[in-house]
Amino acid sequence: MVPLTLKVPVPFEYVFPAGVLCLGVDAAVDFERRNEPDNQARDKETGERMWVVRVLDLDPQAGKFGRTTEVKVKVVAPQQPVPPASAVPGYPPSIEFDGLTLTPYVDSQRCKSNSNCRSRMAYSLRADNIRAAVAA
Numbered sequence: 001m002v003p004l005t006l007k008v009p010v011p012f013e014y015v016f017p018a019g020v021l022c023l024g025v026d027a028a029v030d031f032e033r034r035n036e037p038d039n040q041a042r043d044k045e046t047g048e049r050m051w052v053v054r055v056l057d058l059d060p061q062a063g064k065f066g067r068t069t070e071v072k073v074k075v076v077a078p079q080q081p082v083p084p085a086s087a088v089p090g091y092p093p094s095i096e097f098d099g100l101t102l103t104p105y106v107d108s109q110r111c112k113s114n115s116n117c118r119s120r121m122a123y124s125l126r127a128d129n130i131r132a133a134v135a136a
Contacts, residue, residue: 007101007126015100015125018062019133020055020071021092022083028052028074043076051075053130056092073097073125084132099128 028041028050041050053073062069075081075097086093103124111117 005103007103010100010102012096012098012100015102016055016057016059018058018060019094019096020057022095022130023054023056023070023092025051025053025075025081025083025130027080046076048076048078051077051080053081053095053097053127055095071125073100073127075127075130077129081130083130094133095130096133097125097127097130101126 030039030041033039042048043050051074053075055071055073057069057071083093083095103126105122105124106119107122108117108119111119
């Protein structure tokens with residue numbers, strides 16, 4: 001089977017060198033089916049349910065150069081991934097992603113017209129699973 005998009009495998013430590021804290025896990029919404037009772041997005045290749053894991057990037061450089069510290073990573077799984085218990089009471093749990101892939105795309109939302117196009121290269125992240133972070 002030929003993949004529909006380019007998915008580049010990347011080590012977790014390369015994308016998130018300082019680690020991440022899990023802020024939540026939600027069902028990904030398929031906006032074309034938003035009025036249906038079951039409007040959860042499905043993976044186009046496998047048909048599995050898609051989940052959005054919101055994380056806080058702990059890299060001090062994450063807030064610079066227009067980057068955001070909150071990142072969303074899609075996880076394809078039949079059941080909602082459950083974050084591990086936090087090691088520090090009152091703080092979100094520290095997690096890592098297994099099978100992390102990066103998919104590059106052109107973000108053209110900044111294009112107003114052909115003469116004033118400020119599109120940029122962007123990427124989306126997907127993973128196979130989440131797990132408790134390994135202590136460094």
